Amino acid sequence: MGANRRYLSDPHPVPPVQADTLKQVEPDYGDEFTARPFSLTADELGRLPVTMAREPIPVLAWVRLPALPTHVQARALAWTQxxxxxxxxHRGMHRAWVWASAVERGGLAL
Structure with missing residues (x-):
């Protein structure tokens, strides 16, 4: 399989990682109710190889929350094809898998 040209990575090798090992991360809000974003499931991710970023890459990403999407300034940490x-x-650190078509490099969130 060829190199991923969407997010070019440093030429130094990074140990292989399976996508389903990178889990959704949410801050602890205690008893306060807050909407949590949806992350792609293991079935949606498939068993594709993951490219890890040597350094986080600034991106804009559409993240799906219950009942509404939101455009966020984020950092790409890893990707598959x-x-x-x-x-x-946003009120704490979040991590989630989103579709590649929902992400673009740099810019400001709308």
């Missing part, structure tokens, strides 16, 4: 593992700050 169809999904990107993103991290963003």
């Amino acid at each position: 169809r999904a990107v593992y993103v991290e963003w700050e």
Whole structure:
């Protein structure tokens, strides 16, 4: 399989990782109710090889929350040919898998 040109990575090798080992991360809000974003499931991710970023890459990402999508300034931490593992700050640190088509490099969130 060829190199992923969507997010070019450093030429130094990084140990192989399976996508389903990179889990959704949510801050602890205690008893306060807050909407949690949806992350892609293991079935949606498939068993595709993951490219790990040597350094986080600034991106804009559409993240799906219950009942509404939100456009966030995020950092791409890893990706497969169809999904990107993103991290963003909103009242705590979040990490989730989103479809690659929902992510673009840099810019400002709308």
